[in-house]
Amino acid sequence: MSKAEMLRKLFMGKNLIRIVGAHNGLTAKLVESAGFDGIWASSLEVSASHAVPDANILTMQDYLDAAIDMNEAVSIPVVVDVDQGYGNSTNVIHMVKKFETAGIAGIIMEDKLFPKQNSLLAGGRQELATIGEFVGKIMAAKNAQESKDFMVIARIEALIAGWGQEEAMKRAKAYVNAGVDGIMIHSKKNNPDEITEFIKNFDLNVPIVVVPSTYPSFTEEKIKSFPKIRMVIYANHVIRSAVTSIKETLKEIKDAGGIDTVSRKIIPVEELFELQGTSEMKENEKKFLFKQEKITALVPAAGVIKEPSLKPLLQDTPLVMLDVNGKSILQRNVELLKSLGIKDIFVVSGPNSDKINIEGINIIQNKNFENSHILYSIMCAEEKLNGKLLLVYSDILFEKEIIEKLLKSEEDITLVIDGSFKNSKIRQSKKEEHDLVLVKAKHDPVEGERIIRPKRDNPVLKIGKKIGVEEANYEYIGLALFSEKGIEDLKKAYEEEKTTYSEGLFNEAVNFDMANLHDILMRMIQKGYKVSSMEIDKGWSEIHTFEDYKRVSRMIAD
Template structure:
């Protein structure tokens, strides 16, 4: 089975897959060891890794390089966050070919204008494409994919833009008609009322995807009770966790005037060696270095 086929099979088997955001091969390895079903090659996380705002500043080449490196170090299927598809429908054709070739099992394309602004930024510019233009992007992605199992997920930002449930449902249905395999519905409310309301109103034949960053109380039990959500993406928890740990340790080192206290609170270097598979390197040295 291809990774895309395995992702579809996992969705069918469990009814709900858990996908963790990753921004590096190391974070991908850690997500796989933790037991996640897939990886989210997050534009937000990669932007943060470069110290840049999530505003279409990271190039497709930069994103592909990291995705390719993650795919080489994990067996998990990768859902690629390709924002608006890097341009119009012709750009989407090129992007789909490149992301499939790099090892992605799915892409998420959102219906914002290019360049986009991250969804959860307070007061951020949230402008949406015409429905017909975005349908063309979805149709282009479907027509281009080589593996029919490769998932094309359409993300509508109607709730993010404050356009309400009716417009979100209208857009989601239009994108389903264009061939989308799943619909990602997103909200910036601090509670899950919009997502639960949309889910209950959704009668489309394709399942939903959510990113519960702003409403963390929407856990797997509540999601399964809604009945039509098949994927939960933990969109920025990897980079936030890493930043939390680094901020704390770096500040303590300065405060303590050295590493004499923090060294006991962080992983030993041997654990990094394990993640790097140094044992395999040693075996190869013994066998081949003469």
């Protein structure tokens, strides 16, 4: 149900409608929490909150913005004090469209001339529009509205201007004939006598609205004895009480020389948080806000090119900077990682590190590149390995979806493994050259699935280049994710194995410094560490040879 429908329904009911003036979202929310039926977006309150006179100094947009703030803060109808409609009939049409579109339930428009002065201002200039001019505005407003429920109420200022009962009634009849949904009769007398006189003579079939600001003795109990009155507006008491309280608080702080005494008299900050909707915000955060962990990406790229078919292409350029259809391998991977919010990217370089000139990365040099391998390069960045780490080998390209899913892993060590290698002649030929890091995982690949497999717990049981093809069921592709704990476990294992294997063979490596990542992972598995996996089916490529380079270039071009 729209708020305009809610307001209509209130007018069709039997109970007196009580609405209270407000000037922003907070005061509107306080009115609603106090149990009133609606909000009066008072031009006096709004202008006073800007510390300017209520004299058409603020623009329509100023009042619209304030009304929107109030409307969005509450679930009850908002009725807006639109002064004279902010201009002539053309302005009124524009105004109605704007306020109705914003979800405002209704407006009350007064029959004064522009610029106005507040009706209660002592000695104020109270000039009225002609009946004909204001009737035109009413008709413009009613024709402009889209919903039949949106309400346009005419505010008669004849009694305020001292023009008497006869003029007030003449205007009421003209405005009702023009199509208004209600009449607000206004008075600045300190008693309700001229209001009650008007009501007794009022025989038109629209509801009456009263504003007892200057005649507070006209209580709801007395108002209810006049059934034609359907709405009472307590127009400006919120801002007046706010000013009163603020002045008292400031005086006490100044007189007491501090806030000790006054702090006990005002609401706790927790209540203010509730009025702001902080609890709801926190609940929404739990449901919908997924905190982005800080993730560091590490690219070990210190290897010396030994493949004869690539040497003419690279000469003194690292493999990671090999141009593939206009962009280097590293540039493509850095752009992909940054698109996923990964900004801390480190590259461990070897020879010709000055040729790695990608913006937004950090270079760490492996000065022992000639006598070391990937594991040593990883540990060259040991000081940077804090928190979650994404490890990306320097010679691979991959689809974005693989990284997106890998980043969701909650395991401590997760390797990306591909189950398609047995069906690929290219991968089989590389196996013959001992160029594949094979994996024996707990579960075999699911036949027929494509790209990224459904999530399942499939721990790695064995990993290495010397595992037989018959035993292996996956290939490790060179992508891994380590949690903060996983990185600490890797560091710990590295120090332990380094001490134990200071000389001689280490797993499949000729010595510890020449170890690959899979060498230490295999030792960790043997010691009881869990190494998890994320299964894929293709979606990546490596460049180890010139034939690889040609194939990948064709794929990217397509």
